[in-house]
Amino acid sequence: MITVDAMGDNCPIPVIKTKKAMDALTGPETIEVLVDNEIAVQNVTKMATSAGGKVTSEQKAEKEYVVTIEMEGAPAAEDDAEDDNTVVVISSDRMGTGNDELGKVLIKGFIFAVTQLDKLPKTMLFYNGGATLTTEGSDSLEDLKSLEAQGVEIMTCGTCLDYYGLKDKLAVGSVTNMYSIVETQAKATKIIKP
Numbered sequence: 465m466i467t468v469d470a471m472g473d474n475c476p477i478p479v480i481k482t483k484k485a486m487d488a489l490t491g492p493e494t495i496e497v498l499v500d501n502e503i504a505v506q507n508v509t510k511m512a513t514s515a516g517g518k519v520t521s522e523q524k525a526e527k528e529y530v531v532t533i534e535m536e537g538a539p540a541a542e543d544d545a546e547d548d549n550t551v552v553v554i555s556s557d558r559m560g561t562g563n564d565e566l567g568k569v570l571i572k573g574f575i576f577a578v579t580q581l582d583k584l585p586k587t588m589l590f591y592n593g594g595a596t597l598t599t600e601g602s603d604s605l606e607d608l609k610s611l612e613a614q615g616v617e618i619m620t621c622g623t624c625l626d627y628y629g630l631k632d633k634l635a636v637g638s639v640t641n642m643y644s645i646v647e648t649q650a651k652a653t654k655i656i657k658p
Contacts, residue, residue: 468497470504471528474569476577478504479511482533483580486515489538497531505529515539550585551652552578554594559658571597574658575604584616585656589645590637591621599625599633608636621645 468485470478478499485495495517497508508531509519518534558567559574575597578585588611590598597604598620612618618637625631625639649655 466493466495468495470497470499470508472500473504474573475503475507476573476580479507480577480580482508482531483511483515486512486517486533486535486539487582489535492534492536495533495535497533499529499531500527502529505531508533548583548586549651549653550583551648551655552585552588553649553655553657554588554590554597555657556593557596558593568603571658572603572607575607579607579610584611584614587617587619587648587652588637589619589621589640589648591624591645595620595624596628596630598636599630600635601633602635605635612636619644619648 466485468478468481470481473481478497482495482497495512499505499508505521509521512519512531512533512535516536516539519531521529521531523529554571554575556567557571558564559570560567578588588608596602598608598618602608608618619640620634620637622631622639622641625634631639
């Protein structure tokens with residue numbers, strides 16, 4: 465039995481911890497995941513089920529849940545096309561509409577989740593409000609620098625940096641232009657946009 469303690473962890477950490485435990489399997493194993501909220505139960509259950517696990521969950525107490533995953537072995541690897549050219553496009557410093565503070569938490573979580581993908585995107589494009597995420601003071605700089613160090617091309621719209629007065633504050637990646645942004649998206653095999 466492998467135990468994954470994700471108590472107190474915010475989304476997407478419980479899923480990422482569970483996936484890492486599943487990927488490390490060499491044979492049949494049971495994984496017990498400890499979480500403190502129903503949303504984490506649902507997210508872990510969905511991911512583990514899609515990876516071929518037999519999943520059950522139980523609420524032990526208020527804010528104490530156990531998700532049990534029975535695996536026959538490591539999840540099957542996805543077929544990755546050699547010509548995969550995934551591009552992540554970020555056009556805002558927040559994710560979704562509604563509460564702005566929540567949106568900022570979500571975009572930070574989204575960028576962190578990108579760092580945890582088995583197959584990283586080829587390029588990440590930042591424009592409009594998203595341009596602020598690649599500049600000094602951004603909460604996502606560590607994650608973006610990690611992605612760049614692993615070969616992900618980080619490109620930020622120069623016009624956008626100029627508009628926000630941040631051209632000399634770019635802290636990761638390079639400056640690009642609208643033609644390159646369009647060309648990069650046109651050549652993409654897949655575009656991911658939060």
